Each structure stands twice: as C-alpha cells, then as structure tokens.
Amino acid sequence: MTLSAPVKTKHIIVGTAGHIDHGKTALVKALTGIDADRLKEEKQRGITIDIGFADLAIDDFSFGFVDVPGHERFVKNMLAGAHGLDLVMLVVAADESVMPQTREHFDICRLLRVKSGLVALTKSDMVDEELLELARAEVEDFVRGSFLEGAPIIAVSSRTGEGIEQMKAALVQLATSVEPKTIAAVTRLPVDRAFSIKGFGTVVTGTLISGQLAAGDQVEVLPAGIQTRVRNVQVHGHDTERAAAGQRTAINLQGLNVEQVERGSVLAPAGRLQATSMVDARLEILPSASRSLRQRARVRLHHGTAEVMARVVIIRGSGFRAQGSASDSEPGTRNPKPETRNPEPETQNPEPGVIQPGASALVQLRLESPITALPGDRFIIRSYSPQVTIGGGVIIDPLPEKHRIRDTAARSRLAQLEAADSVERLAVFVEMSGSRAMTESEIAARTGATDEQTAASAAELIRTGRAVEVTSGPLILISGETYRELANKVIEMLDAHHRREPLSLGLGREEVRDRVFGKVRPEIFRAVVARLVDQGKIAAERESLRLAQHKPALTDSEATAKTALEAAFKAAGLQAGTLEETASAAGIKVELARKFYNLLSAERRLVRIGDFVFHTDAVEHLKLLVRAQKSVNPRMDVSVFKEITGGLTRKYAIPLLEYLDRERVTRRVGNEREIL
Ligand SMILES: Nc1nc2c(ncn2[C@@H]2O[C@H](COP(=O)(O)OP(=O)(O)OP(=O)(O)O)[C@@H](O)[C@H]2O)c(=O)[nH]1
Ligand SMILES: [Mg+2]
Numbered sequence: 137m138t139l140s141a142p143v144k145t146k147h148i149i150v151g152t153a154g155h156i157d158h159g160k161t162a163l164v165k166a167l168t169g170i171d172a173d174r175l176k177e178e179k180q181r182g183i184t185i186d187i188g189f190a191d192l193a194i195d196d197f198s199f200g201f202v203d204v205p206g207h208e209r210f211v212k213n214m215l216a217g218a219h220g221l222d223l224v225m226l227v228v229a230a231d232e233s234v235m236p237q238t239r240e241h242f243d244i245c246r247l248l249r250v251k252s253g254l255v256a257l258t259k260s261d262m263v264d265e266e267l268l269e270l271a272r273a274e275v276e277d278f279v280r281g282s283f284l285e286g287a288p289i290i291a292v293s294s295r296t297g298e299g300i301e302q303m304k305a306a307l308v309q310l311a312t313s314v315e316p317k318t319i320a321a322v323t324r325l326p327v328d329r330a331f332s333i334k335g336f337g338t339v340v341t342g343t344l345i346s347g348q349l350a351a352g353d354q355v356e357v358l359p360a361g362i363q364t365r366v367r368n369v370q371v372h373g374h375d376t377e378r379a380a381a382g383q384r385t386a387i388n389l390q391g392l393n394v395e396q397v398e399r400g401s402v403l404a405p406a407g408r409l410q411a412t413s414m415v416d417a418r419l420e421i422l423p424s425a426s427r428s429l430r431q432r433a434r435v436r437l438h439h440g441t442a443e444v445m446a447r448v449v450i451i452r453g454s455g456f457r458a459q460g461s462a463s464d465s466e467p468g469t470r471n472p473k474p475e476t477r478n479p480e481p482e483t484q485n486p487e488p489g490v491i492q493p494g495a496s497a498l499v500q501l502r503l504e505s506p507i508t509a510l511p512g513d514r515f516i517i518r519s520y521s522p523q524v525t526i527g528g529g530v531i532i533d534p535l536p537e538k539h540r541i542r543d544t545a546a547r548s549r550l551a552q553l554e555a556a557d558s559v560e561r562l563a564v565f566v567e568m569s570g571s572r573a574m575t576e577s578e579i580a581a582r583t584g585a586t587d588e589q590t591a592a593s594a595a596e597l598i599r600t601g602r603a604v605e606v607t608s609g610p611l612i613l614i615s616g617e618t619y620r621e622l623a624n625k626v627i628e629m630l631d632a633h634h635r636r637e638p639l640s641l642g643l644g645r646e647e648v649r650d651r652v653f654g655k656v657r658p659e660i661f662r663a664v665v666a667r668l669v670d671q672g673k674i675a676a677e678r679e680s681l682r683l684a685q686h687k688p689a690l691t692d693s694e695a696t697a698k699t700a701l702e703a704a705f706k707a708a709g710l711q712a713g714t715l716e717e718t719a720s721a722a723g724i725k726v727e728l729a730r731k732f733y734n735l736l737s738a739e740r741r742l743v744r745i746g747d748f749v750f751h752t753d754a755v756e757h758l759k760l761l762v763r764a765q766k767s768v769n770p771r772m773d774v775s776v777f778k779e780i781t782g783g784l785t786r787k788y789a790i791p792l793l794e795y796l797d798r799e800r801v802t803r804r805v806g807n808e809r810e811i812l
Contacts, residue, residue: 145193147382148311149200149220149343151250153241154227156183156206159258162294163227164203167303168192172203185210187217187328189341189384191372194304197311200343200372200384206237211244211525215438215516216328216399218244220343222314222382223307224253226284230263230271230291234278240525243422246282247528248514252314254288254306255279261293317381322584323347323355324510325385325403326440332394337367340397341386342441349387349403350378357392358402359411359506365390400442402508410581411506416533416550419448419517420496425526428490431541436523437501439515439531445504448517450497451550452488452542496529498550500539509534510584511553511561533565535582558585559593563602566613571622571656573606573614606663614660622664623673625652630674630683638689639731641738642675642682677738688735697724698732702741705751710758710784710792715749746791758792759801766811773808 152160161184164172172188173179184205192199202221204214224245228238245253255275260268272289279285288306292299324347327340349355353366368388369379379385387403402409421429429435429448437446491497509515509531516528532553539546552564565582566574574582579590594613597603604619606612626648633643645665653661665681668674675684690698704722705712712718719729733749736742743752761780765772777793778784784792793809796802802809 145196145198146316147198148222148314150223151202151218151221152204152225152227153245154206155235155237158227158229159294160227161203163256163258164190164201166294166300183207186213194308197308208237212443216441218248219440220345221250223310224250226255227258228275229259230257230268231259233271233274243525244516247516252310253284257289257291260291260298261296318346319348319381321346322408323349323405327401328399328441330394330397336388338389338392338394339386344379344381344383344385346381348378348380354406355403356406357397358404358409358508360396362396363406364392408580409508411508412534413503413506414536415501415509415531416536417499417501417529417531418496418554419499419527419529421491421493421527423494425493428492431489434520435517437515437517439507439509442507444507446501449500451500451539451547498547559596562593563597566603567615571618573612573660576611606659612659623668630681634683634686641734642680644680648681701729701732702736705742706753709754710781712750714747745795762801762811770811771808
C-alpha cells in the first residue's frame, strides 16, 4: 500500500512592474486583500515609495507579492524588490498604455532574466472596448521578442473586480511551470528591510533566494561580517520552524544592533561567503541606451537589494592599437574610424574600449563599497546622472584579482568561466589559483557551491587529472598543471644535484622546499613529495630527497677508500672518535670522508652520537653488553659502565649513555641507570 505523498506547497515570488499610478498596488490589493503601501507618506500621497509585500495562498501555491513603486525617482527602491522574482505582473493602465517606467521596469526584468509572467491591463473600467483593444495591441507589440511574448494579457479592474479571478487562474497556471528556487544551495537572504521590535531586537526581512533558514542557525551579516544566531523565523507573518528558498521571510537575529544591518546586507551561513569590492562580469548595455558606456565610467550597481557605486573597467583583448589612436583610457580621443582588425566578435561589441548600446563586454566592476555576490548573479547598472537604467549583466567571478585594462589572459579565463558548468568552473578557479592552491573555504566563497557539490566536482577533476588533492580534510585543491610543474621542478632539481655531486646521496629537504616551494603552503610541498614517492619517482630520506634510481657513483679508488674508512671505524670500536680523527688516521681526505659518512650512515653502517661517529656493529655490541649486565644488576652507574665497556673514558661514556637512554636501553635514575 502506498500513502499519498504530503502536498508540497510551492513558493512563488511575484513582482509588480509598471509606470506610476497604473494600478499596481490596487491590483495586489484586489488579488490578496492586502494594502502593500504601509508607509504613512504613501497613504497620504497616494503613491508607492518603497517596496511592499502581500501574500496569497491558492491551492498548493503560496504567492509572495512584492509591490514596487512606479515613480521614476524610486526606481532604486523598485530594484531592491526586483531581484529573485519567479513571475512578474507587468501592469499597464489601459487608459495610458506603455509609459517610460513601463519600459524601464520591463528592461530591468529582462536584464535580470525574469523568466515568466503576464501583463495586467488595468483600469479596464475606465476605457471603452476600442481603447482597450488598442492598448492590448500596443502591449503585444511592446513585449514582442521578449520573455513575455505570448504571455497572457489580462484586462482587469481593481475597482469593479473584473478580470481578477482570471488573473488568479493565470498566476496559478504560470506557477505550475516555475522552476522552484533550490534549497540545495548555500543559504542567501538579501535583506530588504531591517528594523527593531521592542522586546525582540533586530528583525530583517527579505526573499530567501536559496537554501534554508531555521531558528538556531549560525549566520553572518555581510558585508559587515557580523556573526549571530537566528532566534526566530517568520513566513508571511507566522512563526515557522524553517524557511525555504522562495519564501518571503522575517528573521529575528540575536544580539544584533539594528545599525549593523541594512538594506543591501546579505544573510548567509556564518563563515561561508565573503564580501567583495571587485567583481568580474559580462555587462550588456541596453539597445535603447542613449550612448556608449565609456571605459572607467562611474555607475550605480544594483545587486540583490544592494546599491553601490562602481567603476566599469572594460577588459580588452590582446594589445593592438589602431594607428594614431590615443591610449584606451581616453576613448573620447580614439580614432573614430571603425575598428576592423579586432572586432571582438564574441562580445558583439564592435568597438573595444567602450560598450555600445546593444552590445556586451567582459568587465571588471570596481566597487566603492563591498557587496556579497556569487557566479550567476544578475545585476543592473544605472548611470550616475541622470539616474537611468543603462544595462545589466551576470557575475562571472565574485572574488577576482585586479585586472589591467589590456589583459588577454584574464579575458580568456573569463570567457572560459562564462561558458563553464559547475565542474568546469571549479577547474578554472583552481587553475587561476596557481601554486596558492584553493582551500575548501575559498572554493565555497567563490563558487557558492555546497560541500556536497564541491566534493562531487572535486572528485571528477581529480579523476581526470585536472586537479590534485593536496589534503582532504580540509580540502585543498591544486591544478593538475601546477602540480606537474612543481613536481617537475623537484625532479629537475634533484637530477641537477645528482649530476653535480654524484657522491651525494640526495638534496636536503629544506633546500628543495625553499627553492621550489618558497612561497606556497607547506601542505603542497608534503603532498608533492608524497606523491612522487608513491609513484616511485623519488626516495625520501629523513633529511634528504633523491631520485629513486639514484645510486652514488663511486670510482674504484673511492670505493676502496670508502671500505677502508668503514673498516677503520669497525676496528676502532667504541673508541673511534670524531669523523675527522678516524679519517685522518685512515689516511682519507676529510672532505671525501664526509661524503662517505653520508653514504655509510644511509646504509646504517655508521652512526653519529654526540661529537663522535661509531660503527653500528660496535654500538649493537654495546647494547648486548649492557643488557647482559642486567642479570648481574639492573642498576648501573658510570663506573660500572666504564668497566663493562673495557675502560671507556668519560668523554665517550657520557654521550654513549645518553644515547642508550634515547634508545630506551637504559633509563636515567639520579646518578645511576636502570637497564630496561
Ligand atoms: N478606476 C480605476 N481606478 C484604479 C484602478 N486601479 C487603480 N486605480 C486608481 O489609480 C490610482 C493609482 O493606483 P495605485 O494602485 O496606487 O497605482 P500604482 O501603480 O501602485 O502607483 P505607484 O505605486 O505610485 O507607482 C489610485 O487612485 C487607484 O484607486 C482600476 O482598475 N480602475
Ligand atoms: Mg503602488
């Protein structure tokens, strides 16, 4: 027997758009019974000043309405409500038809890539049939070629109620095909209002555009970087355990001052995202814009609920310059002849250095105050003065490095990122990070991916060799390319060393680290060495590294001398003395003896104890002697030790005893040793 699945409510955010006085607020009220104009001044003046909210449940759908002001001076407020829309109701009064803010709001919806919606032909009671049909025809014309082409155009009157039921039915119909916002993503709540309620503290409201929020969650207010805890969550005025993506929410935050959060802030999981003062993006200029966008133009950037000032740096391709043209930071003085040699075909922007109306380009936006963004976020730009919408685009890299205007490498990386899916995007970011590599938290802040998504992408990149895992917890990824460069450098360095000094066993680890890995994190050095050892390419001794196949090459006479040195140590037993003493006694040059010592100690034939060097046979024999003494007496003082070793002097006895302590053959107890 199967139980029917519980009905899942689908959350849909519907925004209004349209010219002042065309009946947006009245329509929302006719649909929901809620007056979204909540400010006293709005009621007095009969216009909407700031965004307002209403909600309506029909069947399994929960609609959250965002009602925006139509006044041209309040487009900035409209923009705070225009992000995160699933559907738009483009409101056009039948008696006035398409007006300037109808156009501007509609441009904004297009630039923000609102996917679906309808047109409400309002005030139908104020016009006759003929005028209504005229308005309908104008609207059809207006939306042709856009996402609203073929969308319902419904004549309504908020006064008589005509068409309202039809509107509801149409909204439901459209809502069924809305792709719901995903909860399988990092939580983000762009704050549209922040206020304090006596006894509760600070409350922020906004549309939860991704993820989930529940009481008890540790969150961070960005860009301020203040971490706090969610005390309570409300959706449409009711307490709820958990809010999900797509819902209008009010979040009560613990111990946060209302001054610390404002419209434009973003609420995200604590420590997950990072504020930025630069973003790389594709920027398109509206075909209707009155002029080209100049290099370094100062604009208003609207992203989420934030508005900041920004400079647009148009990133240009490979350096070429039309003859006689001025530097590209002064486009006004450029050669006016059209560029034919480098038409930047992929940007459809015929003139590099400016963006013409209807064209797009890869840009770096340098922000005057920080925002919190992720790849794929849409944004709007408006000119500084007059304040009109001139374009918009999509964020490609929210945490870029600063680019020069002419930066072919940056441009091709951006083009790569722009076309990338999430796996490819991670690959490119990791490649861009070079030998700095990328940590789990850097990946999270730059991609917005969840841990599961990152793990899956990383696994894929590791499988194909595009990336190499430096450590797994926390994850650090380095590109396959950079890894191979570093590994090759190590191999080349060891190879050169072996050629230069065939007698040397290997190169000091520290030297390799300094020279190849001077500025990179120590984990990368360890990972590269470990992998090269695993692959059988190099061998790692405690202090040194060598190529796996490297054997110190000794000439016949060197081999004889080496054997002689070893024999000398063996013969000297525990009285061998320093390396230099034994070497000169055996007639071997000190410098050569040092190299032999390295080889012999690697072969475990010689061992250094304090200032002295002994043959390992002598030291092993000593251990046997001491252990044999245990049956006589488990306690031994220095004089007994001297005695059983055949009269060693103190000079030798003390370092040897300390060595035995370290080797846990003996343990020091006061002035005596206990034999273990
Ligand atoms: N006759 C008639 N009047 C309407 C209708 N809809 C709105 N109005 C009137 O038109 C005026 C403006 O309506 P609002 O709903 O405030 O217009 P708005 O689009 O919200 O205006 P802003 O928010 O300021 O851009 C009000 O006086 C409404 O009563 C309608 O369908 N028929
Ligand atoms: Mg209004």
